[in-house]
Amino acid sequence: MDPAKHIDAVVASGLAPLLKSHGFAKAGRSFHRRHGDRWQVVNVQASSGNSAAQARFTLNLGLYIPEIEVLAGNAPLAGKPKEYECTLRERIGALMPQARDHWWTLAPDSDPALLAPELADAFAAHGLPWLEGYADLAKVAARLAEAPTILAAAAALAAGDREAAARRIEHMKADRPRATAVADAWAAKHLTA
Incomplete structure (x- = not known):
């Protein structure tokens, strides 16, 4: 069995048509959909342990929100983001x-056409609602609330909550004392009136 061909056959028979019907475009094993300047990404990840005896794969989802990335000090991406470059x-x-x-x-005797509907159904029931559920910056900021990072503070600021951004910077400094200088510099640039 060629694991890559089997995985691609499952994706081609179920997930790819569903994603295409929702406006996603395929690039390799990733699919992208643009909403304004934001991107939604679906990535098919094959297991590094795949062999002729077994092929395993999963789906990774991502949302790239340039407004938050720029506030966090990251340069905006010029093209389609990779899933691992996403904000969420x-x-x-x-x-x-x-x-x-x-x-x-x-397995070698698996029929990819039998697994394709299960994959498409899982994405339709769980993946698509997750991607579409973060259209509001306040929801993105809430999702990142517990992370002691500049990105979490930037998300709060992008959502219009300056006080939450300041609290997140303080949380970052308390949780990661070595990042205090970075946190203070970001706060001075973005939170000082």
Whole structure:
């Protein structure tokens, strides 16, 4: 069995048509959809342990929000973002009812056409609502609230909550004392009246 061909066959029979119908364009094993200056990304990740005996894969989801990235001090991306470059990222398994990492498995005798509907259904039920659920910057900021990072503070500021941004900077300094200088410099630039 060629693991890559089996995975690609499952994606081509179920997920790809569904994503295309929702306006996503395919590039390799990733799919992108643009909303204004924001990007939604779906990436098919094959397991590094795939072999002729077994092929495993999962879905990674991402939202790239340049407004937050720029506020955080990151240069905006010129083209389509990779999933790992996204502002928010999630694996499909965390969104499914069992709320744990989920990998689909193919054996040499597996029929990719039988697994394709399950993959498409999982994305339609869990992945697409997650991607569409973060159209509001306040929801993005809420999702990043616990992270002691500049990105979390930038998300709060982008959502219009200056006080939350300041609290997140203080949280960052308390949780990561070595990052105090960076946190203070960001606050001086963005939070000083």
